[in-house]
Amino acid sequence: MDTFSRQIEFLEQHSNYARRWLHAQPLWRQWLCEHGSKKIDLRQIQALLDSYKSDDANTVLDEAQFMSHLRLARQQLMLWIAFRDLNGLAELDEVTHSLSDFAQLAVAQSITFIRNDLQPRFGVPWSEVTNSEMPLMVVGMGKLGGFELNLSSDIDLIFLYEHEGDTRGGPKSLSNHEWFTRMGKRLIKLLSEHDENGFVFRVDMRLRPNGDSGPLVCSLDMLEEYLLVQGREWERYAWIKGRLIAPLPGSENYEHCEKALDQLIRPFVYRRHLDYGVIASIRELHAQIQREAEKRSAHHQGRSRDIKLGRGGIREIEFLAQMFQLMRGGTDPRFRVRPTLQVLDLISQRGILPNAEVEALTAAYIFLRRLEHRIQVWEDQQTHYLPDDEEARSRLAASMGFSNTESFMLELERHQDHVMRLFEKAFLLDDGARLDLAPLDGHWEPDPTVFPQASLRWHAWIESSKAKVLPEKSRLIFDGLMRTAAQLLETDEHAALNPDQTLLRFFDLLESVARRSAYLSILSEYPKALVNVLALLRASQWGAQYLTAHPHLLDYLLNSRTEQMLIEQPEAYWAEVKANLNMRLDDVMADGDGSEQAMDILRITHHTETFITLLADLGIGVERALSVEKVSDHLSALADLILQATIERVWPVVANKFGLTTDAPAFAVIAYGKLGGKELGYASDLDLVFLYQAQENDFTAQEVYALLAKRMINWLTAYTPAGSLFEIDTRLRPNGSAGFLVTNTEAFKKYQMREGDNAAWVWEHQALTRARFAAGNPIVGQTFDAVRSEVLRQKRDIEHLRTEILDMRRKVHEGHPNASDAFDLKHDSGGMVDIEFIVQFLVLAYAHEYSQLIENLGNIALLRIAGEAGLISPEAAQQVGNAYRFMRARQHRLRLDGAEKTRINLADDAELVTARAHVLGLWQTIFKVSPDHSGQ
Numbered sequence: 001m002d003t004f005s006r007q008i009e010f011l012e013q014h015s016n017y018a019r020r021w022l023h024a025q026p027l028w029r030q031w032l033c034e035h036g037s038k039k040i041d042l043r044q045i046q047a048l049l050d051s052y053k054s055d056d057a058n059t060v061l062d063e064a065q066f067m068s069h070l071r072l073a074r075q076q077l078m079l080w081i082a083f084r085d086l087n088g089l090a091e092l093d094e095v096t097h098s099l100s101d102f103a104q105l106a107v108a109q110s111i112t113f114i115r116n117d118l119q120p121r122f123g124v125p126w127s128e129v130t131n132s133e134m135p136l137m138v139v140g141m142g143k144l145g146g147f148e149l150n151l152s153s154d155i156d157l158i159f160l161y162e163h164e165g166d167t168r169g170g171p172k173s174l175s176n177h178e179w180f181t182r183m184g185k186r187l188i189k190l191l192s193e194h195d196e197n198g199f200v201f202r203v204d205m206r207l208r209p210n211g212d213s214g215p216l217v218c219s220l221d222m223l224e225e226y227l228l229v230q231g232r233e234w235e236r237y238a239w240i241k242g243r244l245i246a247p248l249p250g251s252e253n254y255e256h257c258e259k260a261l262d263q264l265i266r267p268f269v270y271r272r273h274l275d276y277g278v279i280a281s282i283r284e285l286h287a288q289i290q291r292e293a294e295k296r297s298a299h300h301q302g303r304s305r306d307i308k309l310g311r312g313g314i315r316e317i318e319f320l321a322q323m324f325q326l327m328r329g330g331t332d333p334r335f336r337v338r339p340t341l342q343v344l345d346l347i348s349q350r351g352i353l354p355n356a357e358v359e360a361l362t363a364a365y366i367f368l369r370r371l372e373h374r375i376q377v378w379e380d381q382q383t384h385y386l387p388d389d390e391e392a393r394s395r396l397a398a399s400m401g402f403s404n405t406e407s408f409m410l411e412l413e414r415h416q417d418h419v420m421r422l423f424e425k426a427f428l429l430d431d432g433a434r435l436d437l438a439p440l441d442g443h444w445e446p447d448p449t450v451f452p453q454a455s456l457r458w459h460a461w462i463e464s465s466k467a468k469v470l471p472e473k474s475r476l477i478f479d480g481l482m483r484t485a486a487q488l489l490e491t492d493e494h495a496a497l498n499p500d501q502t503l504l505r506f507f508d509l510l511e512s513v514a515r516r517s518a519y520l521s522i523l524s525e526y527p528k529a530l531v532n533v534l535a536l537l538r539a540s541q542w543g544a545q546y547l548t549a550h551p552h553l554l555d556y557l558l559n560s561r562t563e564q565m566l567i568e569q570p571e572a573y574w575a576e577v578k579a580n581l582n583m584r585l586d587d588v589m590a591d592g593d594g595s596e597q598a599m600d601i602l603r604i605t606h607h608t609e610t611f612i613t614l615l616a617d618l619g620i621g622v623e624r625a626l627s628v629e630k631v632s633d634h635l636s637a638l639a640d641l642i643l644q645a646t647i648e649r650v651w652p653v654v655a656n657k658f659g660l661t662t663d664a665p666a667f668a669v670i671a672y673g674k675l676g677g678k679e680l681g682y683a684s685d686l687d688l689v690f691l692y693q694a695q696e697n698d699f700t701a702q703e704v705y706a707l708l709a710k711r712m713i714n715w716l717t718a719y720t721p722a723g724s725l726f727e728i729d730t731r732l733r734p735n736g737s738a739g740f741l742v743t744n745t746e747a748f749k750k751y752q753m754r755e756g757d758n759a760a761w762v763w764e765h766q767a768l769t770r771a772r773f774a775a776g777n778p779i780v781g782q783t784f785d786a787v788r789s790e791v792l793r794q795k796r797d798i799e800h801l802r803t804e805i806l807d808m809r810r811k812v813h814e815g816h817p818n819a820s821d822a823f824d825l826k827h828d829s830g831g832m833v834d835i836e837f838i839v840q841f842l843v844l845a846y847a848h849e850y851s852q853l854i855e856n857l858g859n860i861a862l863l864r865i866a867g868e869a870g871l872i873s874p875e876a877a878q879q880v881g882n883a884y885r886f887m888r889a890r891q892h893r894l895r896l897d898g899a900e901k902t903r904i905n906l907a908d909d910a911e912l913v914t915a916r917a918h919v920l921g922l923w924q925t926i927f928k929v930s931p932d933h934s935g936q
Contacts, residue, residue, distance in 0.1 A: 004033050007087045011079075014399040017380040018082050021075050028076060036083050040090070040098040042105075048080075049073050049105055066113050067190055070106060071197035077102055078151065082377045085151075085370075086399060092366050093341070095373060099149035100140075104245040106200055107138055107157075110190040111246055114183050123170030125179050127162050134162050134176065135253050136183050136217075137261065138246035141207045145241035146338040150369070152376040152383075154202040155191075158242070159184040159217040162260065180217040202382070207238050220260060227268045233281045237322050239269045240329075241338050270330035271518070272600075278326040279525050282319050283427045289315065307368050307375075308384035312416025314372065316423040317344075317365045323426065324352060331604065332580065333587045340365060351561035357422055364415035371412070374399045386412075446486045446503060454503040458482070461507070470514055477520045478510055481530065488534055498538075505537040505544040513551045522554045532557035532620055539618045541898030542682065546611065550723065552604070553611040563616040566634065567626060574637050581605050581645055589649060598649050599715055600722035602642055607723065609638045610682060618896075628892045629858075629885070635680040642716070642725065643669050643775035650711045658704050666693040667705050667742075668776035669712075670784055672732045677770040677858060679888075681895060685727040686716075689771070690742040693780045705742045732767055734760070745780060749787045753794075762804040765791060766840040772856050788854075795848045805841050806927055809833070822903035823912065825891045829932055830916035832891070834923055835859055835884045841926060842866045859884050876922050883915035 008029065012019040022029055038044065052069035054061070061069070081098055084090035115124070125134035141156035143149045161180045166173045174182075191200045208214055209226040218226075227235075244261055247254045289309055308314045321343035329335040334346055341362060348358035374396055375383060387393060390405065397408035448455040461467050470478065485506050489499040513519035523530050536557070537544045547553055556562065566573045584601050588594035613634045619625030626634070647669070652662040673687035674680045690709040694701035716725050733739050734751040735758065743751075752760045752768065768788055773781030816827035826832045839859045847853040850869045853862060860881040867877025890912070891902040906913050924930065 004036065007036065007083065008032065011083050011086055014086055014374065014395060015082055015377045017377060018079055021079055025072075025076075028079060031076070032079065032083055035080060036087075037089065040077075040080060040084065040094055042101045045077065045098060045102050045105060048077055049102075049109065061113075063113075063190075064195070066110075067193070067195055068197055070109070070190065070200050071195065074102070074106070074200045075198060078377075078380070082151065085373055086377070088401070092369055096143075096148045096150070096369070099151070099153065100144055100147040103144055103149060103155050103201060104140070104248065106191065107187070107246050108248050110187050111136055111138070111183065113190070114186045117186075118179065118182065119170065121170055122172055122174045122179060123167040125161065125165065125176040126168045128165070129162065130253065130256055132253070134165075135247045135257065136180055136187075137161060137244060137257050138187075139261070140241075140243050140245040141238055142241055144245070145243040146340065148339060148369075150376060151373045152380050154204045154382065156204045156207050158205070158208045159187075160223060160261070161217060161219055162257070163219055163221065177215070177217065177219070181215070184216045198380075207235075220264060224264050227264065231268055233278075234285055236269050236278075236326060237282070237285070237319075239265050240322055240325055240336075243338060266336075269326070270336065271326075272330050278323055279427060279521060282323050282326075286316070286319055286427070305386040305388075306384055307371060307386060307412075307416075310416075312364075312418070312420035312423075314365065314368050314384075316419050317361055317368075320361065320423055320426050321347070331584075333583055334580075351565075353422075353426075360418040361422060364419045367411070367415050371396070371400060444483060446482070447490065450490055451486065451500045451503050453500050454486075454507060457504060457507055461511075466511070466514065471517075474514060474517055474520060477517075477524045478514055481510060481520070481523055482507075484530065485534060488531065492534070492538075502534060502538045505541070505548075506534065508544070509533070509537070509548045509551070512548045516551070519551045519554055522558070526558055529554060529557045532615075535620050536615070536618065539620070540614070540896040542896050543614050543618065545898070546607075546614070546682075550607045550611070553607060556608065556612055556615065557620070562612050563620075563622045566612060566616055567622060567624065567630075570634070570637075574641065577605070577609060577638075578641055578645075581641065585645060585649055595649070595653070595715075596720065599718065599720050602645060602715070603720060603722040603725055606638065606642055606725055610635065613638070614682065628889045631892070632674075632679045632681070635682065635684075636675055636678040639675055639680060639686060639726070640671075640774050643712075646712050646715050647708075647776055650715060651708060654704060654708045654711060657707070658700070660704065664777050665705070665708065666701075666777055666780055667691070667708060668780035668784060669774050670771055671774035672767050672771045673729075675774065676772050677856065678772075679858070681892070683895075685729050687729045687732050688774075689730065689733045691745050691748055691780055691784055692742055693745045693777075693783060696744055696746050702740065702742060702744070706740070709742050732764070734758075745783045745787070748784075749790075752787060752791045760791075762801065762844075763808045765844055766805065766808070766837075768792065769840050769843045770856065792843060792847045792854050793851065796844060798845050801841065801845055802927055805837055805844075806929065809837050818903070820903060821905065823906045823916065825887045825894075825902045825904065830920040830923070832884060832887050834919050835863075835880060835887075838880070838919075838922060838926055839863060839866075842871055846871055872922065872925070876918070876925070879918040880922050883918050886911065886915050 008022075012022065035044075049070075052073050077098070081090070081095055085095050118124075126132075127134040137160040139145070139158040139160065141158060143153050144155045144157075149155070159180065161176055163176070165176045167176065167179050188203045188205070192203045193199065205216065206212055208216070209218055209223060209230075215222075242261075242265060244254070244258045247257060249258075290311075306313060318340055321340045324347055325335045325343055332350075335343065337343060337346070344358050344362050344365070347353050348355050371386075372384060375386070378392075378395075387396070393405050393408070397403075397405045400408055402408035402411070445458050446455045467475065467478075486503060489502055492499070510520075523533065533547070533554070536547065562573075581601070584605075585598050588597040588601065613626070613631060616622055616626045616634075617628075617631045647665070647667070651665050651667075654660075655662045655665070668691045670676075670689040670691055671687065672689060674684045675686050675688075690705065690712075692701060692705040694705075713728050713730075717728055718724075730741065731737050733741070734743050734748060750756060751758060752765070754760060768791060771784075771788060773784055812833060813827065813829075816824070818824045818828055824831060836859060839862050843853045843862065846866075846869070850865070850871070852865050852869075855862075857865075863872070863877040863881045863884075866872050867874035890904065894902045894904075904912060906916070
């Protein structure tokens with residue numbers, strides 16, 4: 001027996017439906033011989049449909065003929081798919097896509113047929129927006145929307161149209177609603193009515209607004225009002241899969257209709273922040289479905305035999321994927337995809353679930369969907385029950401490639417067990433894993449001997465109006481979280497020093513989110529999050545305040561993968577952050593003026609990445625904490641990223657205003673100060689200078705780039721609903737506040753090189769030692785680098801330079817008086833500013849001889865280079881470098897603890913006394929004077 005004969009025999013053995021049709025249509029057997037080995041795609045399906053058209057273009061089919069042809073095409077395609085699927089020639093993706101593509105084309109052809117019948121009698125609806133004929137918009141929901149149709153699927157449809165009005169161009173006019181209602185009814189008939197050739201698809205319209213009691217078709221305005229007023233939680237899940245299938249993608253009206261629909265649906269489905277409230281909602285919906293499945297399958301061996309709705313079934317995998325889509329789709333557009341397998345792949349890529357778990361879910365989904373197809377193809381029936389009789393199960397086992405029923409059932413149970421376990425883990429169906437929400441004992445309070453201040457705060461809270469107006473469920477969660485947090489802090493050895501302060505910080509956080517149930521849900525659903533929150537609150541007052549101000553960051557206390565990647569693969573990490581940021585910005589800017597949304601996205605991204613850096617800094621969820629230098633590197637990389645993204649979104653608007661091309665502008669942002677030296681802190685200002693490249697007398701260029709700089713500053717400093725980004729200081733530009741906001745590179749060079757009366761001061765050259773190109777056009781950045789190098793390599797009068805720098809140091813000292821007995825790590829003699837001035841002197845005095853000093857490598861590296869060059873002793877270079885690292889780390893820790901002034905009593909810190917002594921010694925060596933900076 002040849003290969004095809006074996007394959008066709010296998011098809012007939014495992015599908016009564018196929019056997020009947022091959023006997024009824026003997027020519028299809030030969031057709032399958034010719035086409036069975038070909039992969040099915042959209043082009044092949046279109047060719048199959050076209051084969052049922054008349055060769056005579058003038059022939060007009062009546063309705064019965066059209067329906068007959070459409071049904072025969074459906075049966076022929078089903079045989080083709082079944083042949084390839086059962087014989088292992090087609091992947092799951094080919095099967096589901098082929099059926100979905102056919103449904104889409106069948107709907108389109110039916111609409112065309114109906115339109116051609118209605119138009120001569122009633123004209124056509126007309127769109128005032130596009131000034132063209134208004135199409136029926138058909139949304140495919142469920143499996144059709146997700147390109148996941150099975151071999152005997154219903155198709156879930158919603159019929160929409162753009163706006164109200166009347167038809168034009170016919171002898172009789174209808175309202176748009178009446179026209180589209182007639183079209184919708186006819187469309188359902190053409191697809192679902194049975195004739196001697198069967199049907200095309202069963203059509204389910206129950207997902208439309210108000211279900212069976214609602215109108216068959218509705219306008220976009222009606223849909224919008226319905227979603228705003230009545231849209232229910234389960235409809236959010238349903239609309240995840242919603243996809244416009246008519247007009248056809250690529251057709252004249254598709255883009256306009258798709259955009260109009262997306263603008264309504266996206267804000268309904270996806271929240272602006274991470275939405276953990278969906279966990280409980282999906283859990284409740286799942287329980288309802290399980291109860292219904294149990295009723296329907298009472299006569300079977302158990303719910304596990306319903307491979308779709310039963311325990312460990314297809315629906316649980318879909319729910320799990322949808323949970324992450326609803327939670328994250330508002331902040332990450334990648335989660336707005338529709339096919340379940342794509343969502344699972346994304347969950348794995350993002351590290352949300354371990355790869356092994358995602359692989360188990362993926363394997364189970366493919367196994368169960370293939371089994372579903374084999375159950376359905378036997379009689380072309382929409383069923384998901386595993387048959388009870390042994391003969392049918394044996395046949396199914398063989399169709400799935402198993403030698404016996406026992407091994408098949410073991411594999412099925414293995415997949416169902418995996419799904420059940422992972423679903424219950426994701427939704428915390430084990431009641432012991434979630435927070436106990438039982439009402440508190442009326443006499444409960446934080447132990448006043450352990451939590452004296454928190455106990456007082458608790459009594460004030462329970463009597464407050466804020467507590468009394470909370471919904472009962474939120475109040476239960478709030479109370480349960482307080483009790484659990486107090487218990488954890490009482491037994492946590494790390495919190496023993498000040499558990500009261502930690503609980504007070506937790507109180508601040510809970511009060512800030514008490515009316516936002518999604519945030520309470522994170523803490524109640526995930527015990528790990530609560531433990532990590534308390535660790536953060538204990539470790540850092542600044543971190544506590546930051547989380548309280550931005551509670552959407554709670555998500556990042558659940559998964560340490562991001563911090564680990566930040567530590568281990570920083571380049572790959574920032575590349576991923578950049579790609580995600582650009583995708584989100586492009587997503588909102590594509591709809592027109594999305595500048596407000598883009599500004600929010602920049603802020604949310606900055607808050608998120610700052611928080612992830614903070615967690616890595618504090619060692620929460622990771623094995624090895626970041627050093628203070630690495631923290632600054634990451635914060636500086638983040639600022640650079642935000643600056644570049646801002647330029648790229650602001651420039652097209654400015655360019656269009658002046659009628660310029662939107663190519664990259666000849667414009668650069670130069671970072672000075674902490675950002676310039678890559679020593680940025682969590683709340684540092686940005687010292688920026690804006691340069692552009694053009695002819696010196698090109699005043700238009702100055703106007704253009706000045707507007708670009710102003711718009712940038714507005715984007716970076718404006719306070720939006722998402723918060724703020726940076727404080728910007730531009731006073732280090734030529735001539736300071738009196739100078740132009742933007743500077744031509746030629747003028748900048750002349751100013752820095754002191755060519756003419758308008759010249760840079762020595763302190764400006766000091767500042768230049770820590771300046772670098774941060775964002776914008778790299779060519780302009782290279783010009784700046786060349787100017788900076790030339791300026792720093794000038795030969796200077798060392799004595800005069802020493803005098804100038806001492807004078808500047810004295811002025812800085814006078815600007816930061818310290819009347820206390822404590823040592824100011826930054827500004828006092830022997831502190832960090834002294835080290836920075838030492839390095840700046842070495843660079844300006846000796847870079848003409850030692851070009852390696854020009855590199856902007858940071859103070860510690862430059863001290864080492866100076867030691868290697870013999871400008872200072874290598875021992876002093878190492879000692880002062882270590883002192884700088886030590887003081888930065890102490891300053892950083894004090895800032896995290898909320899200190900406004902970073903001052904320490906020297907009497908309590910011998911290590912700091914030694915470090916300061918090394919700085920004072922090198923200062924004396926370099927400047928030949930005692931470093932009291934008093935000027936006396």
